[in-house]
Amino acid sequence: MNQKLNDLWEKYYKKVYDIRHQIHMNPELGFEEYETSKLVSSELEKLGIEVTKNVAKTGVVGLIKGGYPGKTVALRADMDALRINEEGDYEFKSKNPGVMHACGHDGHTASLLGVAMMLNEIKDELHGNVKLIFQPAEEVEGGALPMIKEGVLENPKVDAVFGGHLWGSIEEGKVAVKHGAMMASPDIFTIKIHGKGGHAGVPHASVDPVPIMAQVITALQTIVSRKNDPTNPLVISCCNVHSGECHNAIPTEALIQGTVRTLNNETRDFAEEAIEKFVKGIVESQGASYEFEFIRQFPPLVNDKNMADVLEKAAKKIVGDENVFELATPSMGGEDFAFYTEEVPSSFVFVGMAKDVENPILHHNAKFAWEDKNMKNLAKTLAQVAIDFLNN
Structure with missing residues (x-):
């Protein structure tokens, strides 16, 4: 399966790359992700995936139905940008003055679309369903709770949720997991x-x-x-x-x-x-x-220990045992993925993208920049954990 995911990633990488750049050039603030939402919906519909639009205003949900009956796993990506004027100088710089993707959400969204492309090709091998949650407004207001209130974890009922974040203080090629409390x-x-x-x-x-x-x-x-x-x-x-x-x-x-x-x-x-x-x-x-x-903005993000085990094993299949580690301490940053962890067994992961951990990539910074290749480990880890959860 790992080789199959590698092949599928190579097949779709250029498409994911282009999508990430398109989203980055057209950043939108929380609950205003209208064009991003249209792009996500369009790409899912091209794949023949069942799509629900306008969840919590701009959220999108895709549903991949496996070839066999089983549980339902959800994978989540956030879509919103920040009110920061981009100072980087490269070809896909933000075209929206005063707004930029300074936290990697463009990569999260593009990566989850890559997951959709990969899993859709092997859906006949899946025992259950995969929900793809493209969520608005993580940065400030919090779009997770409104999506939950509008039924994103129902019809079909979700048994587990996994998500991830490209992380600027972790070396590229490394993946960090955490059993229990992960974020504040x-x-x-x-x-x-x-x-x-x-x-x-x-x-x-x-x-x-x-x-x-x-x-x-x-x-x-x-x-x-x-x-x-x-x-x-x-x-x-x-x-x-x-x-x-x-x-x-x-x-x-x-x-x-x-x-x-x-x-x-x-x-x-x-x-x-x-x-x-x-x-x-x-x-x-x-x-x-x-x-x-x-x-009270978001609750603490506390990973379910069993789901953290599943996620850790999946990540090791993608980057190798030696490149997956347990965070020594939680992050005191916040993340509204925490609302999912309060509803169903869930786990979150950090995927490294720093070339030098002594000089980390600073999130929420006007010069925040990272390489597209780091989407590979995020996308493949999320695809692998979905497969493992459903088929094992």
């Missing part, structure tokens, strides 16, 4: 401190939100260092801080926005409660008031 929940918090503005020369007549804000920012770090078990990962980062408009007036309000990263829902609950408790104590002790909002 990227939650968002907003704190507004309401004081009393006035003249900077008479601060005692005001309630200055700026030093209160400073106290809050400092105190939040003690949640991580003094209230949380140091063996349990927790990140609290204050990233957007603002107050005032001029040098000689005490402002009325101060704003703090940031992110909380956790690997389990218990720590997530603890962090939300602890942040507000700290804010309340500090702010009210200074005679000010506050507003607090905590947005």
